[in-house]
Amino acid sequence: MHERDGNLRDALQDYARRVPEHAAVADGFLRLLEEGGDDPFQRSRLAGHFTGSAWLVSAxxxxVLLTHHRKLDRWLQLGGHADGDRDLAAVALREAEEESGLPGLRLExxxxxxxxxxxIPERGQVPGHWHYDARYVVRAGTDEGFIVGEESLDLAWREIAAIAADPQADASLRRMALRWQAATR
Structure with missing residues (x-):
């Protein structure tokens, strides 16, 4: 185990305590972190690897700013591969900055x-594989003028309350919207 993995281990254990209904999910992430073999922070580990995403909220x-993901053709939060970076919060912030073009973003x-x-389904030469996505709250500044990059078909600001109320919304987006509403009441 890498010496810096202790921070992620602590964060996963803290998450399991704070969100007990998700403790089994956190345990799966801990198992990936602790098993030997290929580096789980590299996308080349096709048995599953870590990714970092941003719940990018307006000031x-x-x-929340969502991407119409080019490869998956779905509306999702911004995020991407760790590519060796063991600080998944930094990955989430970097991906939010790169995919939105927004200035002044900060990790909440x-x-x-x-x-x-x-x-993640097979695409081209890359077989299907699991993403273990760690999500962090990123807060936008006052400038909301995003730039649609090559990874997105589109970007859009969406009302969190509308996502939370929509039973047809992506299950993980709806879960995050409901969690956000509960945390900000």
Missing amino acids: DGRR SPALFDLDRHW
């Missing part, structure tokens, strides 16, 4: 906001 906390907290393990 007033009422909206180093604490995990959400965890999600999801299947």
